[in-house]
Amino acid sequence: MAKAPAPVVDALASQPDALQNEWLSELKKQGPGADHRISESELSQQGRELLQLLGAAVATGTDIQSDAWRGVREFLERLSRSRAQQGFTSGETATFVFSLKRPLFDRVRAAAKDAATIGDATWAISELIDALGLYTVATFQKSREDVIARQQEDMLELSTPVVKLWEGVVALPMIGTLDSARTQIVMESLLQRIVETGSEIAIIDITGVPTVDTLVAQHLLKTVTAIRLMGADCIISGIRPQIAQTIVHLGVDLEGVTTKATLADALALAFKRSGLVVARAKTA
Amino acid sequence: MDRIPILRMGEYLLVTIQVDMHDQLALTLQDDLTAAVQRVGAKGVLIDISALEMVDSFIGRMIANLSRMSRILDARTVVVGMRPAVAITLVELGLSLAGVDTALDVERGMRRLRASVEESGASIVDLDD
Numbered sequence: 001m002a003k004a005p006a007p008v009v010d011a012l013a014s015q016p017d018a019l020q021n022e023w024l025s026e027l028k029k030q031g032p033g034a035d036h037r038i039s040e041s042e043l044s045q046q047g048r049e050l051l052q053l054l055g056a057a058v059a060t061g062t063d064i065q066s067d068a069w070r071g072v073r074e075f076l077e078r079l080s081r082s083r084a085q086q087g088f089t090s091g092e093t094a095t096f097v098f099s100l101k102r103p104l105f106d107r108v109r110a111a112a113k114d115a116a117t118i119g120d121a122t123w124a125i126s127e128l129i130d131a132l133g134l135y136t137v138a139t140f141q142k143s144r145e146d147v148i149a150r151q152q153e154d155m156l157e158l159s160t161p162v163v164k165l166w167e168g169v170v171a172l173p174m175i176g177t178l179d180s181a182r183t184q185i186v187m188e189s190l191l192q193r194i195v196e197t198g199s200e201i202a203i204i205d206i207t208g209v210p211t212v213d214t215l216v217a218q219h220l221l222k223t224v225t226a227i228r229l230m231g232a233d234c235i236i237s238g239i240r241p242q243i244a245q246t247i248v249h250l251g252v253d254l255e256g257v258t259t260k261a262t263l264a265d266a267l268a269l270a271f272k273r274s275g276l277v278v279a280r281a282k283t284a
Numbered sequence: 285m286d287r288i289p290i291l292r293m294g295e296y297l298l299v300t301i302q303v304d305m306h307d308q309l310a311l312t313l314q315d316d317l318t319a320a321v322q323r324v325g326a327k328g329v330l331i332d333i334s335a336l337e338m339v340d341s342f343i344g345r346m347i348a349n350l351s352r353m354s355r356i357l358d359a360r361t362v363v364v365g366m367r368p369a370v371a372i373t374l375v376e377l378g379l380s381l382a383g384v385d386t387a388l389d390v391e392r393g394m395r396r397l398r399a400s401v402e403e404s405g406a407s408i409v410d411l412d413d
Contacts (some may be wrong), residue, residue: 184372188372192390198388222375223373225380228386230366230388231363231366231386231389232370232388233390
């Protein structure tokens with residue numbers, strides 16, 4: 001493990017309060033502190049914490065993946081996660097770390113005697129801060145991706161409600177684009193509901209599906225087949241004129257699948273198949 | 285060697301698959317069922333697979349074959365109680381079991397079987413009056 005040059009350790013570890021103040025004024029000039037989106041007290045508290053962790057870690061070496069740096073890494077992960085949630089850009093988040101460079105360089109320049117030492121120390125600091133900055137950006141990106149993944153999951157659950165229309169008739173109003181992962185969930189929840197409710201007729205309403213391509217059509221066919229295998233009937237409703245055109249142009253074979261233009265038509269057919277009659281109450 | 289029991293209910297045969305199928309068991313069932321249909325002169329076969337949790341392409345094909353074989357021997361077949369996971373697996377395997385009648389549970393399956401047997405006019409009905 002590479003040892004940090006002595007001037008670097010000194011620069012970070014000695015007089016932390018002074019360093020922190022210099023850094024803070026740097027932060028106020030640029031980055032998230034500049035437009036007061038983060039309060040000064042919060043910034044200074046975060047700065048103090050990071051400097052403490054850095055001072056302890058840098059004495060052991062400069063490999064930020066090592067165990068001694070775990071505290072620093074965890075702090076940066078927390079920081080970038082909260083920054084991501086507050087809606088900062090990755091650049092603004094990274095600037096928090098990068099802005100530490102100038103105060104450190106100043107200190108090295110003030111303390112060192114000759115140009116070679118200054119050069120070495122500057123390079124070492126630069127490498128170290130760059131590594132920390134990149135780590136911050138990487139975790140920032142990851143937490144953003146986590147947020148997106150969670151939202152996708154939420155959307156999946158929200159967008160597949162299976163509703164019971166009548167005794168023995170369930171319907172699935174589908175909203176949004178269909179992809180493989182969604183279809184899988186849609187199919188599973190629909191089949192599960194068919195078993196739970198003992199429904200003999202399932203209606204899939206695709207009014208809310210913006211486009212149908214061969215893949216989507218294939219997914220629909222698979223669902224219809226699975227429903228038939230379980231012993232229930234499936235009706236597809238809500239096919240818009242454009243989608244009907246697309247399906248024919250694509251050459252998708254929907255033979256053997258009952259299709260209806262509207263959910264009402266599908267429900268009427270379901271009634272007919274289950275031998276139910278809807279009649280208007282006689283007005284006196 | 286274990287076998288899957290085939291129960292006779294009048295002119296119908298009832299096969300309930302309660303254990304996980306393995307290939308030899310499936311082949312034995314195929315032999316037993318065709319023999320039973322022929323011996324009894326069954327008009328309908330009801331295969332209950334509600335306890336079947338796992339299928340592979342072989343078992344899937346076997347279910348389809350059982351249905352076709354019975355058909356040749358003049359017995360209608362209804363497969364009942366397929367679990368969602370099994371249905372999805374079969375579809376993903378590309379087995380749509382075309383031509384196989386299905387129903388949600390044994391009761392509905394029996395109703396369907398009666399209807400399809402009556403439709404084919406194969407049933408011999410004892411007229412009381």
